[in-house]
Amino acid sequence: MDGGVRPAAGGAAAPAPAPGPDRTAGAPPSATRVLALGGLLLAAAMLAGLLLGPAAVTARGLLATLLDAAGLAPLPAEHARDAAVLGVIRAPRVLLAAMLGAGLAAAGTVMQGLFRNPLADPALLGISAGAALAAVAAIVFGHGLFGGLFGPQAGALGLWLLPVAAFAGGLAITFALSRLGTRAGVTSVPLLLLSGVALNALCGALTGLLIFMADERQARDITFWTLGSLAGARWPQVPVALALVLLPALLLLPLARPLNALVLGESGAFHLGVDVERLKRVAVVLSAVTVAAGVAAAGLVGFVGLVVPHLVRLAFGADNRLVLPGSMLLGASLLVLADLAARWLAAPAELPVGVVTALLGAPFFLWLLRRRAGLA
Amino acid sequence: MTGQRPHGIGRRGLPAAAAAWTALPWPPLPWPPLPWATRPARAAAGRVVCIGAALTECVFALGEGPHLVARDSSSRFPAAALALPDIGYMRALPPEGIASLSPDLVILSEEAGPAEAVAVLRATGLPMRTLPDGAGPGAAEAKLRGVGAALGRDAEPVARQVAADWAMLDAPLAGLRARPRVLFVLSLARGAPLVSGEGTHADAAIAAAGGVNPVRGWRGYRPLSAESAATLAPDVILMMDFALQEAGGAAAVFATPALAVTPAARAGRVVALDGGLMLGFGPRAAHGRRALAALLHPDAALPPLPERPWTAA
Known part of the structure; x- marks a missing residue:
């Protein structure tokens, strides 16, 4: 499958053989304007995420930290805390939140386009459920297994056990999906969807079994993990997320045009020159990688993938060439801001970020549903 | 804590790349x-x-x-x-x-x-x-x-x-003949009570106060089925005071099917103590031990412990 994935993504990007239905009548918002707006928003959100929070950082502290980082002036002792808060706690956290938000929103947009269903989101196919199952298994069995195998080294490596397990779990579900959803070389979208529903239920049941086997403390750890958090964000995770969350999300961008064609249905898209089979495979695999890696890094963060694409469509119309990059920028901004709220609202304690996104996302989504009752 | 076991297997085969x-x-x-x-x-x-x-x-x-x-x-x-x-x-x-x-x-x-x-x-x-x-x-x-x-x-x-x-409690507790079987219930949890296995603070508290934790064979706090509760045959149900209150008192405890069939239910023996005092093993450890022992052995003559600055709220 590897051989087929890359050329598809790359091939659709540059030459773009499919003309793509330019169905947006009137004056379509220009892509540059959307991107500039989104970029501005993301820059502002990241700046806010870096500068604001319960640990107040003074402008002087920021300046000292920057001068020190640039190697221009040694850090004065009184700014040590500012430097640690900015460089150790906030910077990796803001970067991870931005990449994760972009990845979830991109995967959500693509899922909604692929299934032609406004309620689709990355959780629908069971990928996050598979990642969660593996993560829960790591919480329940990890300590005994890993501690036994590696002894004293388990501490440093143990930090990677849960994310690696979660990522592998998400990929395993994706593999199962592509086998279950494909018959005679043709991927059936309804079959994919129903298989996803079944896999979701299966993973949920197995997770429940593990929770039953867990002791009290593990059960509480599981609860907190499933609520999502970026409190564990550290620099070593940043390059990993760059490769496994942001890169697959960026590779989804070229799918915008074929996804537009898919609005006409599979045969319609086919007649417009879209390789529909390849589109489905690439969309599922890339979304799966970015979602699985995202869950691995921060637990279950809900509603970004579902709500953000709708927000962008509301503002700029349904053209995926705008919705996809726009969703990535808005998703990144929203998750950075949600994480800022998670750090700040209950200070010195911290809210789980998944709680913040769902608290903001769910009422908004209900409002959206009522406003656009004619949607379905 | 389980990770402390002196296993040496596979340490050589440690994935070098991951470690690096x-x-x-x-x-x-x-x-x-x-x-x-x-x-x-x-x-x-x-x-x-x-x-x-x-x-x-x-x-x-x-x-x-x-x-x-x-x-x-x-x-x-x-x-x-x-x-x-x-x-x-x-x-x-x-x-x-x-x-x-x-x-x-x-x-x-x-x-x-x-x-x-x-x-x-x-x-x-x-x-x-x-x-x-x-x-x-x-x-x-x-x-x-x-x-x-x-x-x-x-x-x-x-x-x-x-x-x-x-140490003042060591001799009087060692002299006791009765060793009640004490089941610590963390919460009733809608019918499947969470009880303390080996290696828990509750297990240590029960042992220190002259009781026996009937749960053997697993660690941590886990849910208990009605049948295993019957085979454990606890003489006393022990809870934290706020958990007993939350559960709705002794009547609610013994209305739980898992606990209704125990000797503790027949004798109506459920006792409760402040969680921090009983399970913390901080400066109040000795006073917690005495308080629990007094509940488990109501007839025993235990020496009173001196008031200490750290036992007063």
């Missing part, structure tokens, strides 16, 4: 060693954040309570602790929330987590002292000495008094 990845000199990227990292980890007149109920009690018992600037949600004794800012559940530590308090020292129970958040805190260079959260004889003294060392304060006088109080 984590061992790389990862950031604080452009940030050199922070000045506070080189400061000695003591806070003679500093700001201390304490995470762990028993450790917080130790800080107060050593007279360093005024230096505390925050606690975790489980640290609810003495009353002065409740007035401190709360950093939340100790298994969901907030790195920035803790850094925002500008502590000179963070005293951390080894039970605190998640490991990722502890790693972030460590990377900030904040002076941190992780202390074991043991149970049983000697555990309280170990915590007091650990906290004393972290604070640069002599813990010996308090530790010796706690040890002496504990």
Whole structure:
């Protein structure tokens, strides 16, 4: 499958053989304007995420930290805390939140386009459920297994056990999906969807079994993990997320045009020159990688993938060439801001970020549903 | 704790790449060693954040309570602790929330987590002292000495008094003939009560107070089925006082099918005690032991223990 994935993504990007239905009548918002707006928003959100929070950082502290980082002036002792808060706690956290938000929103947009269903989101196919199952298994069995195998080294490596397990779990579900959803070389979208529903239920049941086997403390750890958090964000995770969350999300961008064609249905898209089979495979695999890696890094963060694409469509119309990059920028901004709220609202304690996104996302989504009752 | 077992298998086969990845000199990227990292980890007149109920009690018992600037949600004794800012559940530590308090020292129970958040805190260079959260004889003294060392304060006088109080109960408890089977119920949890297995603080508390924990063969707190409850045949059900209240009292406890068939239900014996006193194994360990022993052995003649400054709220 590897051989087929890359050329598809790359091939659709540059030459773009499919003309793509330019169905947006009137004056379509220009892509540059959307991107500039989104970029501005993301820059502002990241700046806010870096500068604001319960640990107040003074402008002087920021300046000292920057001068020190640039190697221009040694850090004065009184700014040590500012430097640690900015460089150790906030910077990796803001970067991870931005990449994760972009990845979830991109995967959500693509899922909604692929299934032609406004309620689709990355959780629908069971990928996050598979990642969660593996993560829960790591919480329940990890300590005994890993501690036994590696002894004293388990501490440093143990930090990677849960994310690696979660990522592998998400990929395993994706593999199962592509086998279950494909018959005679043709991927059936309804079959994919129903298989996803079944896999979701299966993973949920197995997770429940593990929770039953867990002791009290593990059960509480599981609860907190499933609520999502970026409190564990550290620099070593940043390059990993760059490769496994942001890169697959960026590779989804070229799918915008074929996804537009898919609005006409599979045969319609086919007649417009879209390789529909390849589109489905690439969309599922890339979304799966970015979602699985995202869950691995921060637990279950809900509603970004579902709500953000709708927000962008509301503002700029349904053209995926705008919705996809726009969703990535808005998703990144929203998750950075949600994480800022998670750090700040209950200070010195911290809210789980998944709680913040769902608290903001769910009422908004209900409002959206009522406003656009004619949607379905 | 289970990870402490001396296994050596596969240590040679350690995935070198993974180890190298984590061992790389990862950031604080452009940030050199922070000045506070080189400061000695003591806070003679500093700001201390304490995470762990028993450790917080130790800080107060050593007279360093005024230096505390925050606690975790489980640290609810003495009353002065409740007035401190709360950093939340100790298994969901907030790195920035803790850094925002500008502590000179963070005293951390080894039970605190998640490991990722502890790693972030460590990377900030904040002076941190992780202390074991043991149970049983000697555990309280170990915590007091650990906290004393972290604070640069002599813990010996308090530790010796706690040890002496504990020892006063040894002879009377050893002389008891009856060893009731005591099932500790953490919560009723809608029909499948969570009970204490081996290696729990409740297990150690029951043993120290002259009872027997009938649960053998598994560790931690786990749900119990009705049938296994019958085979465990506990004479007494032990709960934390607020958990018993929440459950709706003794009647509700024995209405639970899993517990209705036990000898404890026939005798109507459910006893309850403050969780921090009974299970904390902090400075109040000896007094907790006496309180529990008095509940388990109502007819025994136990010596009264002297009032100590750290047993008063």
